[in-house]
Amino acid sequence: MxxxxxxxxxxxISRILADRIVTGQLEPGAKLxxxxxxxxxxxxxxxxxxxxxxxxxxxLAVSEPRRGVRVASFDLKEVREVALMRAELEGLALRHxxxxxxxxxxEQAEEATFAGDNSRDVRSWEEANRRFHRLxxxxxxxxxxxxxxxxxxxxxxxxxxSAWRSEWEVRTDHDHRAILGFLRxxxxxNAVAVLERHVxxxxxxxxxxxxxxxxxxxxxxx
Amino acid sequence: MxxxxxxxxxxxISRILADRIVTGQLEPGAKLxxxxxxxxxxxxxxxxxxxxxxxxxxxLAVSEPRRGVRVASFDLKEVREVALMRAELEGLALRHxxxxxxxxxxEQAEEATFAGDNSRDVRSWEEANRRFHRLxxxxxxxxxxxxxxxxxxxxxxxxxxSAWRSEWEVRTDHDHRAILGFLRxxxxxNAVAVLERHVxxxxxxxxxxxxxxxxxxxxxxx
DNA sequence: GAATCACAAATTATCTATAATTTTATTCAC
DNA sequence: GTGAATAAAATTATAGATAATTTGTGATTC
Numbered sequence: 001m002x003x004x005x006x007x008x009x010x011x012x013i014s015r016i017l018a019d020r021i022v023t024g025q026l027e028p029g030a031k032l033x034x035x036x037x038x039x040x041x042x043x044x045x046x047x048x049x050x051x052x053x054x055x056x057x058x059x060l061a062v063s064e065p066r067r068g069v070r071v072a073s074f075d076l077k078e079v080r081e082v083a084l085m086r087a088e089l090e091g092l093a094l095r096h097x098x099x100x101x102x103x104x105x106x107e108q109a110e111e112a113t114f115a116g117d118n119s120r121d122v123r124s125w126e127e128a129n130r131r132f133h134r135l136x137x138x139x140x141x142x143x144x145x146x147x148x149x150x151x152x153x154x155x156x157x158x159x160x161x162s163a164w165r166s167e168w169e170v171r172t173d174h175d176h177r178a179i180l181g182f183l184r185x186x187x188x189x190n191a192v193a194v195l196e197r198h199v200x201x202x203x204x205x206x207x208x209x210x211x212x213x214x215x216x217x218x219x220x221x222x
Numbered sequence: 223m224x225x226x227x228x229x230x231x232x233x234x235i236s237r238i239l240a241d242r243i244v245t246g247q248l249e250p251g252a253k254l255x256x257x258x259x260x261x262x263x264x265x266x267x268x269x270x271x272x273x274x275x276x277x278x279x280x281x282l283a284v285s286e287p288r289r290g291v292r293v294a295s296f297d298l299k300e301v302r303e304v305a306l307m308r309a310e311l312e313g314l315a316l317r318h319x320x321x322x323x324x325x326x327x328x329e330q331a332e333e334a335t336f337a338g339d340n341s342r343d344v345r346s347w348e349e350a351n352r353r354f355h356r357l358x359x360x361x362x363x364x365x366x367x368x369x370x371x372x373x374x375x376x377x378x379x380x381x382x383x384s385a386w387r388s389e390w391e392v393r394t395d396h397d398h399r400a401i402l403g404f405l406r407x408x409x410x411x412n413a414v415a416v417l418e419r420h421v422x423x424x425x426x427x428x429x430x431x432x433x434x435x436x437x438x439x440x441x442x443x444x
Numbered sequence: 445g446a447a448t449c450a451c452a453a454a455t456t457a458t459c460t461a462t463a464a465t466t467t468t469a470t471t472c473a474c
Numbered sequence: 475g476t477g478a479a480t481a482a483a484a485t486t487a488t489a490g491a492t493a494a495t496t497t498g499t500g501a502t503t504c
Contacts, residue, residue, distance in 0.1 A: 008287055008288075008486070009486085009487075010486090033455095033456075034457070035456075035457090044487060045457085045458095046268055046486085046488075047486080047487065049268075049272060050271060050275055053272050053275040053276060054275060054279065057275075057276065057279030059366060065229055065230055065457090066230075066457060066493085066495065067456085067457080067496090081364045081365075081366055082366065084318075085314070088314050089311075091310075092307070092310050096306075142303045143303075144281060144300065144304065145306075145307055148307070148370065230457095230458075231458090255484070255485090256484080257484070257485090266459060266460045266461075268458085268459065268460080269459070271485090271486085287486095288466055288467070288484095288485060289466090289485080290484070291485095
């Protein structure tokens with residue numbers, strides 16, 4: 001009965017709000033009013049505030065001292081920044097993960113790649129992509145590094161969803177396959193090189209704005 | 223009159239506790255009891271909890287769901303992890319900062335190096351060292367990256383204080399001078415290379431334990 | 445007549461105080 | 475000495491009170 005009671009209410013709220021921000025249900029700049037959120041979750045506003053603090057730390061929300069908290073907005077500059085950080089940190093993680101990679105892990109990563117290629121919507125593609133990256137990076141056994149990468153991944157996913165919200169084109173991920181190939185050969189340098197390029201690849205795509213005009217959206221794809 | 227009232231008291235508490243953890247006044251594993259902290263700051267426990275959440279995000283405290291929060295402990299493995307992350311991220315920041323570096327900034331950085339060499343205690347050395355790194359990295363204009371580096375710096379400082387708590391030997395920082403030299407020549411690659419090595423240098427030092435026995439302490443020095 | 449400044453009301457965040465679970469420590473029985 | 479049961483302490487959440495900012499209205503000035 002107290003199965004889901006493992007974590008606090010604040011954490012649960014934080015996770016759900018994070019998901020809404022990442023998937024674009026909550027738009028950049030939207031105000032997060034603690035009383036409304038509290039009422040929705042049938043809780044008081046104190047755990048809501050703690051959830052806000054966590055979102056702030058993850059870079060998904062920004063808080064002005066006595067003026068409340070809003071969903072963080074982002075521009076191309078920030079997309080690039082996150083891509084560069086991910087490239088550096090994922091490269092570091094992979095270098096240290098390689099000695100601990102097993103055939104089983106690589107097989108699971110290949111399955112994840114396959115699942116990504118066959119995804120019919122953004123959400124399932126993102127899930128598969130995340131699984132791939134996590135599988136090959138987790139064995140580095142550096143918890144703080146992995147946590148930092150996870151946060152950056154969430155922000156990347158937000159960019160992704162903002163560009164390809166509804167439509168999604170199926171495509172095969174050649175980079176993932178190349179990385180797996182190099183990993184099987186224990187060719188660390190090349191695997192890391194491809195991964196770092198892969199993560200920095202920023203896609204652009206014309207998107208219909210709310211007024212009907214089109215603008216260029218952008219998103220990290222790797 | 224409301225000059226210091228710019229930020230919330232949760233932030234103020236968070237900053238002060240962070241400082242105590244970093245300087246070692248609060249030892250690893252020590253329990254942080256919200257009622258005690260609240261009483262000390264003449265506040266209630268709600269802002270204290272928010273401060274705890276921030277410390278948790280910075281990696282200075284760990285919280286178990288219904289069992290309270292403790293000062294984060296650390297081992298050599300984590301010191302290495304933080305050093306590697308700093309190397310990657312500071313390297314990235316420096317590469318993007320170089321085009322925006324001015325003669326004035328480099329001069330201030332040299333003054334910071336000088337101040338570090340003449341420091342007679344750990345605290346003032348750390349302050350000068352931090353100033354140096356911040357000066358040459360800030361012009362990269364990547365706020366998220368700089369925030370991440372700042373958090374890692376705090377953790378590094380914690381390791382430093384834990385090793386050289388009371389005694390401190392004066393020494394000249396050849397790395398800082400080398401970096402400045404390369405930056406003046408606009409030799410980005412060499413400057414970054416030295417910085418990345420510099421940050422990864424982990425010092426060891428025999429330290430008297432509480433029982434009188436000696437053990438090897440360690441600390442990032444750069 | 446339009447615009448700007450001042451004042452006031454309402455909305456919203458922040459904090460204090462209080463109550464309810466949960467964990468931990470102590471005691472008593474076996 | 476070990477186990478369960480009770481008591482104490484601490485964390486988590488709720489409700490209520492306070493302070494600050496925003497927004498709307500009105501008046502005055504250019």
